[in-house]
Structure formats: C-alpha cells, structure tokens
Amino acid sequence: MTRSAPDSCPGVLRLHQAADGPLARIRLPGGAVRPDQLRTLATAARELGDDHLELTSRGNVQLRRVRDAAALADRLDAAGLLPAPTHERVRNIVASPLSGRVGGRTDVRALVPALDEGLRSSPALAELPGRVLFTLDDGRGDVSGLGGDLGVHAVSDQHYALVLGGRDSGIRLPVADAVEVLLAAAHGFQELRGERWRLHEIEDGPARVAGRLGLEATAEPLELGARHEVPIGWFVQSDDRVALGAGVPLGSLPARTAEFLAAVERPIHVTPWRSLILADLDEWAADQVLRVLAPMGLIFDANSPWLLVTACAGQPGCAKSRTDIRADAAAAIAENRVRPGAPAAPAAGLAARDLLVSGRQHWSGCDRRCGRPRGLVTDVVAEPGGYRRTPPGTAR
Numbered sequence: 001m002t003r004s005a006p007d008s009c010p011g012v013l014r015l016h017q018a019a020d021g022p023l024a025r026i027r028l029p030g031g032a033v034r035p036d037q038l039r040t041l042a043t044a045a046r047e048l049g050d051d052h053l054e055l056t057s058r059g060n061v062q063l064r065r066v067r068d069a070a071a072l073a074d075r076l077d078a079a080g081l082l083p084a085p086t087h088e089r090v091r092n093i094v095a096s097p098l099s100g101r102v103g104g105r106t107d108v109r110a111l112v113p114a115l116d117e118g119l120r121s122s123p124a125l126a127e128l129p130g131r132v133l134f135t136l137d138d139g140r141g142d143v144s145g146l147g148g149d150l151g152v153h154a155v156s157d158q159h160y161a162l163v164l165g166g167r168d169s170g171i172r173l174p175v176a177d178a179v180e181v182l183l184a185a186a187h188g189f190q191e192l193r194g195e196r197w198r199l200h201e202i203e204d205g206p207a208r209v210a211g212r213l214g215l216e217a218t219a220e221p222l223e224l225g226a227r228h229e230v231p232i233g234w235f236v237q238s239d240d241r242v243a244l245g246a247g248v249p250l251g252s253l254p255a256r257t258a259e260f261l262a263a264v265e266r267p268i269h270v271t272p273w274r275s276l277i278l279a280d281l282d283e284w285a286a287d288q289v290l291r292v293l294a295p296m297g298l299i300f301d302a303n304s305p306w307l308l309v310t311a312c313a314g315q316p317g318c319a320k321s322r323t324d325i326r327a328d329a330a331a332a333i334a335e336n337r338v339r340p341g342a343p344a345a346p347a348a349g350l351a352a353r354d355l356l357v358s359g360r361q362h363w364s365g366c367d368r369r370c371g372r373p374r375g376l377v378t379d380v381v382a383e384p385g386g387y388r389r390t391p392p393g394t395a396r
C-alpha cells in the first residue's frame with residue numbers, strides 16, 4: 001500500500017483547516033497533563049478557540065476554531081506543552097491510564113517520559129508520520145488492542161511482549177530494555193516505510209522490523225483484541241488513595257469544567273476512550289469532586305448511555321458531514337433512544353427522531369466513519385436518504 005498524499009495530521013504548528021475554522025491538536029504523551037497545563041489549555045480554549053477541549057482517541061486534546069495560531073503556540077510552549085517543535089506530531093504515546101495505581105502487572109508510567117525523550121532527541125524520528133502510535137500496556141490489555149504500531153505489553157513484572165503492527169510478535173524483552181527496543185523499532189520502521197504511514201501497511205512489516213532488531217520470537221503470541229472497559233467511577237489505588245474515572249460526553253470538555261478539574265491540583269490523564277482519570281485523591285477530596293463535577297456533566301456512572309456513544313466531528317466542523325451528527329446523537333440519548341443490550345437490526349432511511357440504537361455505537365456524518373473505535377460497534381451513518389443503522393457483523 002502506498003500513499004499519494006503526505007501525512008497531514010494536525011499539530012500546534014500545523015493546523016488543520018476544518019470547516020468551522022483552524023483546528024490544533026496538542027500531544028499529551030501517556031495522556032498526562034499537569035493541572036497548570038490543563039488550566040492553560042482551558043484558558044486557550046476560551047480566549048482563542050470555541051470554549052471546549054476536544055479529547056481524542058489517542059488521549060490527546062484538540063482545540064477548534066483557533067483564532068490566533070501564534071498566540072496559541074506561545075502559550076502552549078510556555079506551559080511545556082510544545083517541548084520539541086520539530087517532533088510535536090510524532091509524540092503519540094498511549095499508556096494504561098491507571099498503571100501503577102490500580103491493577104496491572106507492572107507500572108509503565110516511567111516509560112512514557114523516557115520514550116518521549118528518546119523520540120525527541122532523534123532528528124531522524126522527527127520524520128515519522130504523525131499517525132504512528134506507540135502503546136505501553138501494563139498487562140491489563142487496555143491499550144494493546146487499540147491498533148498501535150509499536151508497543152510493549154507486560155507479560156509479568158519482569159518482561160514485556162513486543163507489539164508490532166498491533167499484534168504480539170512473540171518476542172519477549174526484559175523490562176529495562178523496553179524503551180531502547182521501541183526506539184530502535186521506530187528507526188527500523190522509518191527506514192522501511194517509504195511513503196507508508198503505518199507499520200501494518202508494509203508487507204511483512206512487523207517481521208521485517210523484528211529482523212532489523214535481530215530479535216526472534218520465543219513465545220506463543222498473545223491475542224491482543226480490542227477491549228472496551230472505560231475506567232469510570234471510584235477506584236481505590238494501591239496506596240489507598242482514590243482515582244476517579246470520568247466520562248466526557250462525546251469527548252467535548254467545556255473550558256469551565258477543565259478549570260474546575262485543574263483546581264483539584266492532582267494528576268490528570270486523558271484516556272484513549274475520551275475520558276479522564278483524576279488520581280491521587282484522598283477520600284474527602286474525591287467525594288467533593290463527585291459533588292461538584294457530576295452536576296457539571298462529567299460522567300461517574302459506568303451505566304450512563306453517554307458511554308455507549310462516540311461520534312465524528314460532523315457539522316459544522318466537517319464539510320463532508322450531512323448533518324449535525326453530535327446534536328442528533330445527544331438528542332437520541334436525551335430521549336432514551338440509546339440503550340444497553342443487543343444491537344438492533346439493520347435499517348436504512350431512518351429519520352434522526354426515529355433512531356433507536358442499542359449497545360456500543362459510532363455516529364458518522366458520512367461513510368468515512370472517522371474516529372470509529374475498534375471492536376464490536378453499531379455504525380450509525382448519515383446518508384442522503386436518512387440514517388443507516390448497521391450492527392456489528394453485518395455487511396454494509
């Protein structure tokens with residue numbers, strides 16, 4: 001597979017010209033954002049954008065309708081959110097968001113800054129496509145199934161599986177070698193890729209990268225399927241403090257809510273499921289957060305229908321969209337037409353007001369289905385004659 005166009009992933013220094021205005025994407029390796037950085041993002045969203053932070057499926061943040069790109073870059077730079085202008089678009093690292101605090105076989109948190117530093121210090125790796133994704137999974141299996149390019153997956157507290165092209169390569173690494181091997185694999189991919197953006201697009205790409213590393217499989221590969229277990233609600237950490245998982249309706253976080261989150265002054269992680277983790281709280285503080293932020297729209301109930309729904313940008317952000325897809329999805333939720341349970345039968349030509357959709361679902365303004373999560377998902381696609389509802393496993 002070859003590409004006819006260069007990779008056009010947006011960043012802070014290269015904005016995407018969306019239908020509703022310039023869009024900036026800010027990379028947050030491992031989804032980690034300090035309270036002062038979140039405050040900076042919230043202020044920038046209010047003063048330079050559309051008053052919202054858009055959470056992405058890679059644990060990054062986007063600002064829409066950016067009015068002054070230079071002022072935005074200056075603010076983000078001052079907050080430490082633009083540490084390497086030459087590498088800003090290649091810092092796509094997702095990590096198990098609860099690692100080191102709740103569950104998991106090991107703690108991958110220290111790998112994030114080490115890998116980020118290794119990427120940023122290599123001039124050759126500035127040329128990686130912005131679509132390349134690194135995954136650091138602490139063994140619980142939450143991010144290895146996200147379809148990354150290069151990653152590690154803990155198989156014990158001493159060893160990682162090397163994940164290439166989203167699959168376990170069968171290669172096993174000592175924990176201490178993980179970052180060095182991932183960086184070497186990134187160089188190998190960069191040397192092999194030609195015009196291709198993703199490792200799976202290269203014929204025998206994973207095997208060829210492994211060959212360049214001089215590593216061989218020593219174990220039966222694990223199945224690393226897509227999982228959908230968004231961490232929502234109250235989690236007791238291994239140090240007896242509390243982590244709160246919060247859903248964000250359609251991944252759109254109002255600037256004011258972000259400022260309240262920042263004011264808690266605790267570590268914050270943006271997850272690849274467009275939700276948040278607020279960590280290291282004592283019980284009293286966690287209780288106060290629930291009291292204040294649940295009425296502001298954050299979701300702490302794992303059974304909320306909002307958690308079943310993802311949606312593309314739709315109108316007015318995307319010129320290809322046939323409708324305001326997010327407004328239609330929000331109306332369906334408000335009117336109890338989004339429900340748990342088995343997917344409903346295929347149907348087409350449906351008016352928005354008649355749509356009833358069960359189970360995990362992704363709403364799209366056209367057939368490209370941008371942002372569709374992996375796994376078993378009902379597609380709800382706007383077509384010229386109305387909505388088409390396609391449950392998983394059905395030919396489209």
Ligand code: SF4
Nearest residue numbers: 312318365366369370
């Ligand atoms: S799925 Fe279509 S309408 Fe939605 S963001 Fe992608 S291109 Fe635009």
